Amino acid sequence: MSPIWHPFTQHGLQEPIPLVERAEGAALHLADGRRLVDAISSWWVTTHGHSHPRIAAAIAEQAGKLDQVIFAGWTHEPAESLAQGLIALMPEGLSHVFFSDSGSTAVEVALKMALGFWHNQGVARHRVLVMEHSYHGDTIGAMSIGARGVFNRAYEKLLFDVGTVPFPAAGAEQATLDALDQACRAQDVAAFIVEPLVLGAGGMLMYGPETLRAMREICAGHGVLFIADEVMTGWGRTGTLLACEQAGIVPDIVCLAKGITGGSLPLAVTLASPAVFDAHWSTDPAKQFFHSSSYTANPIACAAANANLAIWRDEPVQARIDALVGRQAAMLADLARLPNVANPRQVGTIIALDVVDPASAGYLSQVGPRLRESFRQAPVLLRPLGNTVYVMPPYCVDETDLAAVGKAIGQAVETLAQP
Numbered sequence: 318m319s320p321i322w323h324p325f326t327q328h329g330l331q332e333p334i335p336l337v338e339r340a341e342g343a344a345l346h347l348a349d350g351r352r353l354v355d356a357i358s359s360w361w362v363t364t365h366g367h368s369h370p371r372i373a374a375a376i377a378e379q380a381g382k383l384d385q386v387i388f389a390g391w392t393h394e395p396a397e398s399l400a401q402g403l404i405a406l407m408p409e410g411l412s413h414v415f416f417s418d419s420g421s422t423a424v425e426v427a428l429k430m431a432l433g434f435w436h437n438q439g440v441a442r443h444r445v446l447v448m449e450h451s452y453h454g455d456t457i458g459a460m461s462i463g464a465r466g467v468f469n470r471a472y473e474k475l476l477f478d479v480g481t482v483p484f485p486a487a488g489a490e491q492a493t494l495d496a497l498d499q500a501c502r503a504q505d506v507a508a509f510i511v512e513p514l515v516l517g518a519g520g521m522l523m524y525g526p527e528t529l530r531a532m533r534e535i536c537a538g539h540g541v542l543f544i545a546d547e548v549m550t551g552w553g554r555t556g557t558l559l560a561c562e563q564a565g566i567v568p569d570i571v572c573l574a575k576g577i578t579g580g581s582l583p584l585a586v587t588l589a590s591p592a593v594f595d596a597h598w599s600t601d602p603a604k605q606f607f608h609s610s611s612y613t614a615n616p617i618a619c620a621a622a623n624a625n626l627a628i629w630r631d632e633p634v635q636a637r638i639d640a641l642v643g644r645q646a647a648m649l650a651d652l653a654r655l656p657n658v659a660n661p662r663q664v665g666t667i668i669a670l671d672v673v674d675p676a677s678a679g680y681l682s683q684v685g686p687r688l689r690e691s692f693r694q695a696p697v698l699l700r701p702l703g704n705t706v707y708v709m710p711p712y713c714v715d716e717t718d719l720a721a722v723g724k725a726i727g728q729a730v731e732t733l734a735q736p
């Protein structure tokens with residue numbers, strides 16, 4: 318038996334853990350010879366496809382040149398190019414780039430920046446507002462601002478208190494806006510953090526750009542910092558480079574990770590406005606930003622991210638995304654006609670639906686395990702969130718592979734419908 322303790326895995330269930338040997342494009346190749354369509358982009362990271370030749374080449378070249386160097390007070394070309402490239406690509410008003418290693422750390426950095434912003438100005442604001450059902454990562458700070466549930470019950474005593482506004486369900490958007498406005502009136506609110514347009518791990522819950530825009534305006538009106546967690550939604554997932562673009566807004570702080578290296582290496586950035594940076598700018602060492610990790614801005618990861626930026630620049634990425642958006646819409650329309658399917662929904666390249674089980678609900682409902690069992694037999698990698706099935710493939714996925722995904726979902730749902 319392997320000594321490996323896997324993430325989000327109940328080893329006691331003794332489910333098979335397939336050995337993946339290699340991957341290319343939208344396909345994973347297993348040691349037992351099977352080929353699977355990666356319908357969830359290996360947990361939402363792979364954008365242009367696996368083992369993209371340009372990214373792989375950039376990694377190899379950088380690895381032979383400069384592998385790693387301390388980043389506190391030192392710099393290197395891959396990080397400098399990447400920071401310039403990001404600022405050029407991102408909406409105007411985000412002028413500073415702080416590097417870290419994962420979505421969770423990008424979020425921790427954002428929270429610390431927001432609290433530092435107020436602290437350094439001598440203002441007692443330290444409360445964070447969040448949205449119901451949100452997910453921001455698995456470290457203690459990120460868990461604190463995420464939905465509470467079975468995932469974090471054991472750690473709940475450690476989590477800090479936050480203010481929660483309701484999810485803006487269709488038709489109930491005004492209640493969210495009113496609650497946010499009310500919450501922002503408290504004198505101690507430092508920031509509001511939100512996943513723009515799609516709440517990923519919370520069940521692929523979707524809301525409109527008008528609501529996102531209105532939330533940003535409410536925060537601005539109260540001087541509350543607006544943090545967009547674009548860790549999942551960034552890099553084209555919602556049809557545009559950033560989800561915030563669709564709302565025409567510029568947050569004070571933006572978190573990016575997952576697709577920043579095209580899904581090849583761990584890297585994250587937290588982008589900040591001049592005001593957030595300036596609040597830390599001083600001749601007083603006590604006002605510096607107290608955060609680092611050993612591998613901050615690792616040169617090899619930065620080189621991979623630079624290759625990702627070059628792909629966005631030189632290749633018809635937006636056209637691929639637009640084509641995928643259309644195919645996903647067609648597939649969703651077909652799946653919506655299946656029995657026991659509810660709430661078919663789409664934002665950009667992401668489609669999702671709920672499989673209804675009148676007997677039980679929630680992440681640990683029996684629908685989830687039965688769907689997973691079904692998908693294990695299929696030539697696809699799908700990992701439902703409880704009873705929510707979603708498809709979020711790499712942009713290079715072709716029609717044949719996408720059809721295989723649709724077929725696998727159809728079969729799983731029909732099997733479930735049988736008594």
Ligand SMILES: *Cc1c(COP(=O)(O)O)cnc(C)c1O
Nearest residue numbers: 419420421452453454517548549
């Ligand atoms: C995945 C995710 C995170 C955490 O990113 P990791 O790289 O897994 O730490 C944070 N926020 C959102 C919205 C995510 O989807």
